Amino acid sequence: MKRLPKLMFALGAVALAVTACSPATGSGDQAGGAASGGLREVNIGAVPVVDVAALYVGEKQGYFEEEGLKLNIEFGQGSAAMIPSLLNGQFDMLYGGSVNMVQAAGQGLPIQAVAVGGRSTGVEGEDHGGVLVLPESGIENAAGLEGKKVAVNALRGLHEVSLWASIRKAGGDPKKVTFLEMPLADMGAALESGRIDAASTSEPFLGVIEGDGAKNIASLYVDAAPNFVGATYFTSTKMTETDPEFVQAFVRALEKSFAYADANPEAVRAELGNFTKIDPALIDSMTLTSFKWGLTTEDIRVIADLAAAAESLENPDEATEAVTAFLNKQ
Known part of the structure; x- marks a missing residue:
């Protein structure tokens, strides 16, 4: 990246x-x-x-x-x-x-x-919310977040709740994920430094981080419901x-x-x-x-x-x- x-x-x-x-x-x-x-x-x-x-x-x-x-x-x-x-x-x-x-x-x-x-x-991969990881992380989908640290802007809020649906849809267990509360503006640096393994974010932050090389592994809002x-x-x-x-x-x-x-x-x-x-x-x-x-x-x-x-x-x-x-x- x-x-x-x-x-x-x-x-x-x-x-x-x-x-x-x-x-x-x-x-x-x-x-x-x-x-x-x-x-x-x-x-x-x-x-x-x-x-x-x-x-x-x-x-x-x-x-x-x-x-x-x-x-x-x-x-x-x-x-x-x-x-x-x-x-x-x-x-x-x-x-x-x-x-x-x-x-x-x-x-x-x-x-x-x-x-x-x-x-x-409603379009997978073309939504205004997503979950970003480093390309070298080896994480391919939301199930791969088990055992990882994922940043959300509010614990038990929109991103965490939606991501529970994404993880389950991919066959994973959201209870095995560690969610960390973090301002949206801080997630890019935290991802790059390795302090977190994934960032659950929205536009305009999504496009900025993705544009610098991060990989979007889940459209969490699409997974939540049509x-x-x-x-x-x-x-x-x-x-x-x-x-x-x-x-x-x-x-x-x-x-x-x-x-x-x-x-x-x-x-x-x-x-x-x-x-x-x-x-x-x-x-x-x-x-x-x-x-x-x-x-x-x-x-x-x-x-x-x-x-x-x-x-x-x-x-x-x-x-x-x-x-x-x-x-x-x-």
Whole structure:
């Protein structure tokens, strides 16, 4: 595998640059504060992956302004760590892993899904999530991860739960894998140095690491389920109950954003360069998420069942019912 100094710089730049490049220039101390021009500021916590470009596309097209909204996006390592900030009012919305969402609901936290965040393409080897190893590792598929150290951005989160499905599909035992929590931006260097044997990651990090010579051995989202919903937008139950008009306005603008992103992939790629610092040549080759609109109770049930199968959720039925309350009223 080629050496990774360029990779380390690129991923470090992603981690450092994303927060400063949010569409909204201001940030209030309280969620839902007033923004310039009479627009309502929407504070969104997110993970810096390719799906989030739909927000930037939608704001550029004026869809959120049409609904009286202005976006302020702040990035973190994982959605589980940002849920407390959602519940205390720092954020109005979170974009994050669907697994973290159902787990939180399963623990009794008052959160509800409002919209899809991103889906698998459904195509093996051509998805926006993957598991990367060094070509000389001898690991050929997910079953080969037994006895190995695999980096995920959140323990028991989206990547680990999905990877349990991949490992089992390949005939392996996920209980024999050691999962290590690590920021997405650090995985390339850790893989190169030998601190980990595999990195479970998503675009834009997937394309960067793979472009420097790593080998993709599993499309974990494809293995999880057809049309797998890997990410969602969700908010607090308090928000859906006290201000449903705001939630509906956000969802309307987001739906238009997804439709435009789906029809104009070049617009999505153009926005990636505005909130990450990555070589444009790599952006052109990245696999985009599926921007197919819609989120159903069945989508959530699939996620909850996968989490339960990975021993990361005790009662998938209760979690599904809790997190779909807003969806079922629409």
